[in-house]
Amino acid sequence: MPEALLAARGIVRRFGGLVAVNDVSLDLHRGTVHAVIGTNGAGKSTLINILSGELQASAGQVLLEGRDITAWPQPQRARGGLGRSYQRSTIFPTLSVYENCRLAAQAGRQRFWHWWRDAADCAHSAGQARDALERTGLAASAATLAGLLPHGHKRQLEIAMCLAGQPRVLLLDEPLAGMGPEETERILALLQALKAEHAILLVEHDMDAVFGNADTITVMVNGSAIACGTPAQIRANPQVQDAYLGDGPCTH
Amino acid sequence: MKQTSKLIPMAVLLALAAFPLLGADYYTGLAVKLMIYAIFALSLQLLVGGAGLVSLGHAAYFGIGAYAAALLSPESEAAGLAWLLGAAVLGAAAYALVTGALALRTRGVYFIMVTLAFSQMAYYVFHDTDLGGGSDGIYLYFRPQLSLGGWQPFDLDQPGVYYLFVLACLAFTWGFLAMLARSPFGAALAGIRINEQRMRAAGYSTFPYKLAAYVVGAALAGLAGFLYALKDGFVTPELLAWEQSGLVLLMVILGGMGRLGGAVLGAGALILLQELFQSQAIFGDYAQHWHLPLGLSIIALVALLPDGLVGLPAQWRARRRAAAPPADAPEAAPAPAPAPAMPLHGEPHA
Numbered sequence: 001m002p003e004a005l006l007a008a009r010g011i012v013r014r015f016g017g018l019v020a021v022n023d024v025s026l027d028l029h030r031g032t033v034h035a036v037i038g039t040n041g042a043g044k045s046t047l048i049n050i051l052s053g054e055l056q057a058s059a060g061q062v063l064l065e066g067r068d069i070t071a072w073p074q075p076q077r078a079r080g081g082l083g084r085s086y087q088r089s090t091i092f093p094t095l096s097v098y099e100n101c102r103l104a105a106q107a108g109r110q111r112f113w114h115w116w117r118d119a120a121d122c123a124h125s126a127g128q129a130r131d132a133l134e135r136t137g138l139a140a141s142a143a144t145l146a147g148l149l150p151h152g153h154k155r156q157l158e159i160a161m162c163l164a165g166q167p168r169v170l171l172l173d174e175p176l177a178g179m180g181p182e183e184t185e186r187i188l189a190l191l192q193a194l195k196a197e198h199a200i201l202l203v204e205h206d207m208d209a210v211f212g213n214a215d216t217i218t219v220m221v222n223g224s225a226i227a228c229g230t231p232a233q234i235r236a237n238p239q240v241q242d243a244y245l246g247d248g249p250c251t252h
Numbered sequence: 253m254k255q256t257s258k259l260i261p262m263a264v265l266l267a268l269a270a271f272p273l274l275g276a277d278y279y280t281g282l283a284v285k286l287m288i289y290a291i292f293a294l295s296l297q298l299l300v301g302g303a304g305l306v307s308l309g310h311a312a313y314f315g316i317g318a319y320a321a322a323l324l325s326p327e328s329e330a331a332g333l334a335w336l337l338g339a340a341v342l343g344a345a346a347y348a349l350v351t352g353a354l355a356l357r358t359r360g361v362y363f364i365m366v367t368l369a370f371s372q373m374a375y376y377v378f379h380d381t382d383l384g385g386g387s388d389g390i391y392l393y394f395r396p397q398l399s400l401g402g403w404q405p406f407d408l409d410q411p412g413v414y415y416l417f418v419l420a421c422l423a424f425t426w427g428f429l430a431m432l433a434r435s436p437f438g439a440a441l442a443g444i445r446i447n448e449q450r451m452r453a454a455g456y457s458t459f460p461y462k463l464a465a466y467v468v469g470a471a472l473a474g475l476a477g478f479l480y481a482l483k484d485g486f487v488t489p490e491l492l493a494w495e496q497s498g499l500v501l502l503m504v505i506l507g508g509m510g511r512l513g514g515a516v517l518g519a520g521a522l523i524l525l526q527e528l529f530q531s532q533a534i535f536g537d538y539a540q541h542w543h544l545p546l547g548l549s550i551i552a553l554v555a556l557l558p559d560g561l562v563g564l565p566a567q568w569r570a571r572r573r574a575a576a577p578p579a580d581a582p583e584a585a586p587a588p589a590p591a592p593a594m595p596l597h598g599e600p601h602a
Contacts, residue, residue, distance in 0.1 A: 052453065078455035090453070092446045103443045107455035111436045112464075119439040165454055 003066055005030050005199040006051065006082070006169045011060035013046055020046045022223040023060075028169060028199035033191055035202045035210045038220035044203045045087055047220070048171045051201070052084040053077040064169075079107065083167030087174045087203075089154040093147025097138055097157055100146050101129035105164040125164075132164040135193075137186055152183040159187065163194075170200045176209055188213050211235065219243070261513070265423055272415050281483075284415055286523045287422045288479045293503040293515035294425050295472030300501070301510035302433065303465040304445030305356075308364045308497050309371030312351075313344035313470035315492030316374065317477025319384050320344075322392040322487040330394040333408070337396070337478055344474025345467050347374065352466035356459060371497055379489040389488030392481050408482065418479050425472055429512055432468075441465055506553055508560025517561040525549055 004027035013021040021043040028034050036044050049055040051062060053074035061070050064080055072080065092100050102119075105128035111117065120126070133139045136156045141149060146157060155175055162170060172191075176184050188209055191200060195215075204210050210217065210231075217234045219227045221243045227234060234240055268287070272280045292314055299305040320340040325331045351370040358366050377383065384390045395408040408414045432438045443451045444458050451458055481487050490496065499522065507518025529535065529542035557564060 054449075054453070073457070074452050075455050075457040078453055084453055086449075086453075090447060090450045092443060092450065094446055095442070099439075103439055103451075104454045106436055106439065107451075110440065110456065112460070113437075115432055115435045115437055117436060118434050119436040120434070122436060161450070161454065 002029065004028055004063070005065060006201075007063040007066075008047070008051060009061040009063065011047065011050055011062070012058045013043075013050055013055060014058045019223050021050065021057075024218075024220070024223075024225045025060075026201075026218050026225065026228065028201055030168075030197070030199050031195055032215040033195050033200045033202055033213055034216045034218065035204060035214035036218045036220060037204070037207070037210055041222075042220040043223040044220055045173055046223075048084060048173050048201065048203060052082055052171055078165065078167075081166075081168035082171065083162035083165050083169065084171040085155075085158040085162055085173055085175055087177065089151075089158055091146045091154060091157055091161065093145070095146055096142065097144050097146050097149065098129055098133065098142040100157060101132050101160050101164040102126060104161040105129050105132070105166075107165055128164045128166065132160040135163060136160040136190065152179045155179055156183065156187065159190070168198060170194065170198050172201065173203050174205060175202070176204055176206050184209065261426065264516075265419070268419055268422075269416065272412055277411075280411070280415060282523070282527060284418050284483055286520055287418050288476050288483065289500070289503065289519040289523055290516045291422050291425045291479070292473055292476035292500050293507065293519040294422075294429055294512060295469045295476060296500050296504050297509075297512060297515035298429055298432070298465055298469040298472070300504050301514070302429075302438065302445065303441045303462055305462060305466065306364055306501070307355075307367040307466075307469075308494065308501060309351075309355075309367030309369070310469070310473055310500055311492050311494070311496035312371035312374040313348055313473035314477035314480070314496065314500075315378065315487075315489070316344045316347055317341065317474030318481040318487045318491050319378060319390070319477075320474070321396075321478045321481035322390045323384060325392050325394060325396065327393055330397040333396040333398040337475070340478035340481075341471045341474045344477065345471040348467045348470030349463070352463050352470070356462050356466065368494060368497070371492060372494060375489055375492040375494070378492060384487065384489070387489060389486060392485040392487065395482050395485075414482065421475060421479060425475070426512055426516075428472075433512075437461070437464070502550065506550065506557075506560060508557075508562030511560075511562045514560050514562035521553070521561060522550075 006028040008024060008026050011021050011024045012019065024043070024047060026034065026036075036047065038044050046055065050057045053072055053076070057070065061068055063069065064077075064082070069077055069080065092103065095103070102125045105125035106119065106122065108128070109122065109124050111122070130139070133142055136159055138153065138156055138160055141153060146154070149157060155178065159172070159175060175187055179187065184206070191202070191213060194200065202210070202214060214231060217229065217231055218225050219234060219237075219240050226243060227237050227240050229237070268283065271283055292310075295313075296307065296310045299307050299310070317340040320343040321336055324336055324339050351367075355363055355366040355370060379387050395414065397408065398405060406413050406417070408417060440451065440456055440461050443456070444461055448458050477491065480491065503518035503522050504515050505518070506521060507516065508514030525546055526542070529545045530539055532539045535542075553561075557567065559567060
């Protein structure tokens with residue numbers, strides 16, 4: 001197995017007495033969709049927050065292509081190639097859809113001191129933004145205010161903003177939540193197209209989508225990763241069935 | 253629409269330039285005060301409307317600019333304009349760099365309190381020490397002069413020249429902030445104002461952006477304070493007081509946040525209202541209670557104009573559209589698009 005693009009080693013995160021993430025390790029490889037599933041409160045979002053640098057881990061390491069980036073703050077990790085989406089749409093509602101993506105793309109070439117330049121003239125960010133909108137199917141809504149988009153399109157926009165930053169690793173926190181079947185199909189097809197170039201971490205509650213599209217699945221329960229394997233292995237794992245999938249007899 | 257938004261500032265600029273020709277000295281002085289406060293409000297607009305940083309300590313930088321002008325001017329001759337102006341602007345910027353670096357570690361209401369605390373610190377330095385004459389203030393006896401190798405392009409001692417100099421500073425401030433708003437830096441500030449979490453996730457280290465905006469805003473406030481010191485040649489600690497910070501914040505809110513024109517309109521409205529209610533000619537003895545009608549009219553304006561003075565035309569248009577007779581509705585079946593046509597590069601800037 002080649003070296004992981006992004007790797008977590010023994011990640012622990014405590015909030016006071018609560019252990020939200022307990023000794024979780026996982027590898028993200030280019031060309032694979034790695035899904036993390038688990039009940040609400042299992043620590044999935046906390047894990048994404050630690051990987052993206054929004055939260056500090058209490059213990060453990062995060063490695064980007066073998067380099068220890070545990071101490072990097074979030075913006076530096078983002079510039080290093082970690083793109084993320086949030087469980088709740090996190091966009092710029094009062095800007096146009098296009099400007100949302102252009103601003104995300106501008107992060108790659110910030111030109112902090114170029115005060116005499118027109119931001120709209122930056123060919124790099126304009127190109128990346130148009131590209132991202134094409135890929136996510138939002139090109140027709142480019143001039144709309146992002147806050148006026150229907151919910152599903154906001155989710156798509158967030159992925160578009162991720163892509164506009166040209167990440168190598170995508171950390172997606174429930175990208176399909178609240179999407180209609182057509183939009184879901186579109187995003188899943190996009191993920192399949194993106195995985196050739198990217199390592200993708202997918203936190204998702206839609207089990208059909210997860211088992212149909214993930215190459216590797218990690219199951220989290222109460223902060224711990226209790227199983228990791230292919231969809232077939234996970235489906236057959238009695239521990240997982242017991243803890244999460246609920247296939248066994250209901251004993252409550 | 254696009255063209256009128258450019259024509260209006262040009263027309264205002266020309267009208268202001270021609271104003272002293274009317275020969276009404278009192279009103280020319282009032283116009284100078286108004287323009288200085290417009291620069292001051294514009295400098296805060298960069299923080300509040302640009303970066304979403306609500307500061308209640310902005311008067312500190314105004315006052316430092318004014319005190320720098322007064323303290324660094326010799327008593328018996330005129331100082332050099334370039335270095336005195338530079339000292340005022342850099343003095344304000346330096347205090348902002350130090351206090352901003354600390355204040356920007358906090359957010360929201362805590363940021364308001366910390367900026368207030370730092371400005372009160374500066375206030376008491378000037379109020380309670382002999383540095384600038386204590387609570388009595390300090391005089392500036394000679395307006396600075398610009399001299400290029402013996403040649404003097406203009407003489408600020410002439411009221412007309414000083415007036416045009418203030419107007420030029422206002423035009424510069426407006427032009428500079430308009431340029432900044434369109435730049436990648438300005439776009440990033442807008443992003444930080446709207447959603448800082450997303451900006452960090454996209455790869456922006458937001459702290460340097462906010463600090464740079466804070467320092468630039470303070471430098472421009474220092475410019476306004478410098479001009480104020482030249483106006484009457486008299487500087488007191490009250491220029492740094494929190495009432496002054498509140499007043500300029502009110503100008504920004506009243507005028508309309510996020511638009512340059514809003515800051516200028518807000519400054520104009522507050523200065524003129526203050527002038528109106530203080531007028532003995534109109535209100536007689538009641539004029540000494542001018543705070544009351546001023547306060548009431550501010551409450552009324554804020555309540556009636558949620559988008560500020562600058563948002564008034566849009567508010568009128570919306571009302572007229574809502575009040576339009578429904579008789580012609582069946583003809584035009586599709587309702588007008590709810591979203592205004594947006595320039596692709598982002599928010600409409602004045």
